[in-house]
Amino acid sequence: MRKVFRSLLIASLLTVPTIRAEILELPAGDPAATLDVPSRGMSQAAVARRYGEPLRRHAPVGGGSPQQPPITRWDYDGWSVFYENNTVVDVVVKDAPAPVHNVDALRAAP
Structure with a gap:
């Protein structure tokens, strides 16, 4: 019994694990770049003048x-603006994936 167990253990350690890969589909650009949304560095007053009063x-x-x-x-209809003190630091478009950075570092699957 001991030999059978040892043989099974050695056989399981020597088997090659299965390698699996998936194709990653990247969104086409930054959704905020295609919409007219505030840019980083704008003041709250400038955002209110250009886009009107927020919903909340x-x-x-x-x-x-x-x-x-x-x-x-x-919060505006479809997007939100985040301020640090009085300055825009980020705009988040609702239901849009986060932008992918360093896309050039990604390689296509062989």
Whole structure:
């Protein structure tokens, strides 16, 4: 019995694991680049002038120290703007995948 167990153990260790790969389909560009949305660095006043009043203004979060400035979010129809203090730091388009960075580093499957 011991020999059978040892043989099965050795056989299982010597088998080659199956390698599997999938094709990754990348979205065509940044969705925020195709929409007219605020750009990084705009002020809250400039955003309000250009895009009007948001559907909802969220209260600032954080701001307890210079390393953690207050972050504010304004929601528009289909996208949200995030501010650090009074400056746009990001725009998030709803139901859109996050942009993929370093696409040039990806290689096609052989």
